[in-house]
Amino acid sequence: MLDLKQDWSKLPSRTTMQSEARIRELDRPPSPDVQSKWDIPELVVVGAAVSGRIVQEGQETRNFALDFDSFERAAVEAVQAGAAFIHIDTGGIAAIMESGLSVPRIYDKLTSGIGQKLAALDLDWVPDANILRGETFAENLYPITAGLVETAMMAPRFPLEWMEATAKAVDDSGCKLFLVIHTAAEVELAQRLILSKGLLTPPICWDVLIGYPYDETTNIQGTYIKHPRAMMDELALIVDRIREVDPDGFVMVNASGRAGHYLAVQAMLMGLHVRTGTEDMAFRFPHKDELIESNLETMLRARMTAEVLGRRLATPDEYRQMIGLRPRSDNA
Numbered sequence: 001m002l003d004l005k006q007d008w009s010k011l012p013s014r015t016t017m018q019s020e021a022r023i024r025e026l027d028r029p030p031s032p033d034v035q036s037k038w039d040i041p042e043l044v045v046v047g048a049a050v051s052g053r054i055v056q057e058g059q060e061t062r063n064f065a066l067d068f069d070s071f072e073r074a075a076v077e078a079v080q081a082g083a084a085f086i087h088i089d090t091g092g093i094a095a096i097m098e099s100g101l102s103v104p105r106i107y108d109k110l111t112s113g114i115g116q117k118l119a120a121l122d123l124d125w126v127p128d129a130n131i132l133r134g135e136t137f138a139e140n141l142y143p144i145t146a147g148l149v150e151t152a153m154m155a156p157r158f159p160l161e162w163m164e165a166t167a168k169a170v171d172d173s174g175c176k177l178f179l180v181i182h183t184a185a186e187v188e189l190a191q192r193l194i195l196s197k198g199l200l201t202p203p204i205c206w207d208v209l210i211g212y213p214y215d216e217t218t219n220i221q222g223t224y225i226k227h228p229r230a231m232m233d234e235l236a237l238i239v240d241r242i243r244e245v246d247p248d249g250f251v252m253v254n255a256s257g258r259a260g261h262y263l264a265v266q267a268m269l270m271g272l273h274v275r276t277g278t279e280d281m282a283f284r285f286p287h288k289d290e291l292i293e294s295n296l297e298t299m300l301r302a303r304m305t306a307e308v309l310g311r312r313l314a315t316p317d318e319y320r321q322m323i324g325l326r327p328r329s330d331n332a
Helices: 014-020 068-080 103-120 160-172 184-193 228-245 261-269 295-308 316-323
Strands: 046-049 085-088 126-130 151-154 176-181 205-208 250-254 273-276
Touching: 046 068, 046 295, 068 085, 068 103, 068 295, 085 103, 103 126, 126 316, 151 160, 160 176, 160 184, 176 184, 184 228, 205 228, 228 250, 228 261, 250 261, 261 273, 261 295, 273 295
Parallel strands: 046 085, 046 273, 085 126, 126 151, 151 176, 176 205, 205 250, 250 273
Antiparallel strands: none
């Protein structure tokens, strides 16, 4: 800065200083550290939704999880590859839902089977549940009340009294409820119907599920993602709306639909977290019809992407800490 204590008539003018200023050519850049570091966390949570229901109509199934054994195998492989959590949803899997077992017994069988196999490998995991299944509220919430899972998912588009009761019951249990967002409008619904009533303890957890396949019979609003720009715009829009109502929330993005892993890449670039797996996506690339080989492939690709982008996969306990759950050692 110019010395303002001097005689200003002796100080150089803008024109003089500009004419004497050093002009840098592009081949002589300043020190790289003139650009500050981006605010992106090193840790990235990656989990897997291992159901294979995405291919139940009209696609070759390959190694997708479509029965109890393959579901358990896919879950264990995903955790071995670095998944912090496993999303358990058996809806649409005939070999499981039509097995004769009740919804509670299905969750008992899967969580115990996966848990025992991982315990034998000395591997930790965070079980996550879909709580839409069952004939009664008790069956809906069974994975929570039975202590089988630590997190659960709910979109803000169901009967209001059911959503209010579900949010309170999950929160009172010490588990975390993720608000599943399919469109920007659902962010406002989540704020108005759930968050404004103080039903959830911060940090608030969000799960963005866009680009999922839909047609005229689908019972939710779909998101039209036709090309990369549409994907980037849509995800950025929804995350902006979330940050407006919840600046400090935990935001996870599902690799889903034709966009698939491209959504995971964008999420990691934005400093967000990722749910991958064959529940929501079938294709390896948006511009090809190559089917993913297995859930393990999706986890290995996510881990590789994180490493390339300078982020490290969070452990289950690091994930628990981010969302306000007690570490595993405290639950022992």
